[in-house]
Amino acid sequence: MSVQPNAEFLLKSFLSNTDEAVVGFDLDGAIFLWNQAAAELYGFSQPEIIGPTR
Amino acid sequence: MMLKDPSCPASLSGALAERLSKSGLRVSVRIQRSPVRDARGEIIGIVERSQALAPGSSCSVAEAHLRLLVEQIPLFFWTTDLQLRVTSHWGRTASLAKSFPRYPVGQTIYQYLRCRDDGEPPAKQHFLALHGVSSRVEYSSRNRRYDLSIGPYLHPQGKIIGCIGMALDITESRKTEDEIRFRASHDGLTGLANYREFFESLEQEVRRVERTRQPFALLLLDLDDLKAINDRLGHLTGNRALNRLARVMKEQCRTTDLAARYGGDEFAILLLDADGERAQNVAQRISACLRSQNDSPPLSVSTGYSVYLNDGLSATELLEAADKRLYQSKKSRHSCAPNPDNQHTESART
DSSP: OOOOOOHHHHHHHHHHHOSSEEEEEETTOOEEEEOHHHHHHHSOOHHHHHOSOO | OOSOOTTSOSOEEEEEEEEEOTTSOEEEEEEEEEEEEOTTSOEEEEEEEEEEOSGGGGOOHHHHHHHHHHTTSSEEEEEEOTTOBEEEEEEOOGGGTTTSOSSOTTSBHHHHTTOOOTTSTTHHHHHHHHTTOOEEEEEEETTEEEEEEEEEEEOTTSOEEEEEEEEEEOHHHHHHHHHHHHHHHBOTTTOSBOHHHHHHHHHHHHHHHHHHOOOOEEEEEEETTHHHHHHHHOHHHHHHHHHHHHHHHHHHSOTTSEEEEOSSSEEEEEETTOOHHHHHHHHHHHHHHHHHOOSSSOOOEEEEEEEBTTTBSSHHHHHHHHHHHHHHHHHHHHHHSSOHHHHHHHHHHO
16 A cells, blocks of 8 residues: 555645646735746746735 | 636636736747536636747746846847748737737737848848847937847857847937927027027038039018017017017928028028029018018018128128128118108007
8 A cells, every 4th residue: 555645735835836827816806826936937936926925 | 816716617628828927028828728616516726727829928937027127228139030021029019019029929020020122121130140240330220219139049059140230229319309399499489590509500511612603692580660560569569579470481481492490580591502683582481471460560671691602701791791781771761761660550550
């Protein structure tokens, strides 16, 4: 039986490795998800968009 | 910012959108959007995936930043390959969007700069550049004027691999220059050439006639009684009188002639390819025109002419000869009509 990586780790590594810009926002329009590709496409780094700690 | 748009639909597949990036550049993207639900199935947010469309718009942040900076200069650059196809394009495309294609990479310079003939600028300069010659040329396209610099595009090893071009939009500065030049050479009140412009043209004509031997004539005109008009009817009326004479002079001139305001109430016309007879004709027509006007005060002019060769060989000699005749005509006018000042102004008042 192989080791099952936990879901959060899997999701994070997927998000930072995809070349699709992935952005998540809540119903108020506030951005809570901003991956590496989004930073490259739009020029804003993750801390600039979401804030330093979240 | 760009994504905070609550009105956007929660589900979307393959929609195209244009977004603004940090460097101010527009990025075309294809969007996939799906709702985020909580455990009870209520929508609590949206996840959006986007990918850049045009290969050109997915340039690096550093390049986009540089492009933004370059776009602040009223300038644009391009590079071409050996077949004169545009390989890159930098600069202020937005302001030139009407006269230049927006995505010119891959087009030939004929399309890019809207030119046709290989032997004419700016295509000619591109061919020169391919032979290693840098050149500069002024070029007009669609009512705008550009200062083009075109040179060879050198590979680091020194081989010519195309051209580098640069264009500076000089439409506005050229307009200003033209206006300054006009103001420096023309009389502000009447719009006729001023003394300096007239004298320079006269000297130029003297030099030219030494080669061509085509005679020309000079006509001096003096607006009679300007001082009396100014004193009795005011300077505004005096200015209007000057303008009336200037208009009549323009009407009676050929386009090759040069009409000028020579001094306060003195005017002059340089009549090209003309003899004494034509000069007298023009003088008579101007006098007749003024006489036929119904405006008040009635205006009249004293005139004197001179003709190249008969009356002199230099600008000064010609002016002196014309001035002498003008003085004589003034004197004879005064002896014929003892007091024309009063006659004119009296008739103007009634």
